[in-house]
Amino acid sequence: MYFVIFTTPIILVPALFVLGYAELGQLGWLVLMGFLGTLGQRTMSRGFASADASIMLPVDFSRLIFAALFGFLLFAEIPSVYTAIGALLIFSATRL
Numbered sequence: 381m382y383f384v385i386f387t388t389p390i391i392l393v394p395a396l397f398v399l400g401y402a403e404l405g406q407l408g409w410l411v412l413m414g415f416l417g418t419l420g421q422r423t424m425s426r427g428f429a430s431a432d433a434s435i436m437l438p439v440d441f442s443r444l445i446f447a448a449l450f451g452f453l454l455f456a457e458i459p460s461v462y463t464a465i466g467a468l469l470i471f472s473a474t475r476l
Contacts, residue, residue, distance in 0.1 A: 441470045 402410060427436050444467050451457040 438471075444470065 424436075424440065427439070444463075448459045448463055448467075452459065
């Protein structure tokens, strides 16, 4: 809740210059994105409440791998060398 409260006013200013109305076909996707984002936040919060952070953070950092994979498969984006360096730093800093 705090994330939304604090980031909405900050994001609103630049969004006013590029924001447009969603078409009817896009509304379903927006609702799905909102639902899945809320579900993801909820499951991560429950996970951090149930387990030690040293166990949860490597799982959380796996988002980087999936984001790069989905970007490549869905949008033909080639991960940059900075993505590889960042991934190496993140995963080398975690304890398994």
